[in-house]
Amino acid sequence: MARLQALRNVYGRPMTITSGYRCPDHPIEKAKAEPGMHATGLACDIGVQGAEAYEIMRLAMQAGFTGIGVQQKGSGRFIHVDLRTTPTVWSY
Numbered sequence: 001m002a003r004l005q006a007l008r009n010v011y012g013r014p015m016t017i018t019s020g021y022r023c024p025d026h027p028i029e030k031a032k033a034e035p036g037m038h039a040t041g042l043a044c045d046i047g048v049q050g051a052e053a054y055e056i057m058r059l060a061m062q063a064g065f066t067g068i069g070v071q072q073k074g075s076g077r078f079i080h081v082d083l084r085t086t087p088t089v090w091s092y
Contacts (some may be wrong), residue, residue: 007063016047016080043082053079
């Protein structure tokens with residue numbers, strides 16, 4: 001949570017969190033073989049698009065987030081950030 005607040009501080013604007021912690025019984029987590037980063041409390045999705053998405057990704061890496069997922073198609077656009085052990089970037 002402290003790292004997410006640090007990201008928000010340098011971003012300088014409110015951020016819309018579209019997904020945060022998910023309990024193991026959440027339908028998305030139940031569909032997985034093993035719980036994902038959201039179930040550990042070390043991930044969140046930030047609703048953002050366009051140039052703001054680029055800015056969030058840049059600032060998230062500077063803030064120490066090591067997992068960056070990009071969903072920028074359709075109406076549910078977001079940037080996923082997490083604290084995995086191996087730096088990784090992917091798109092949905």
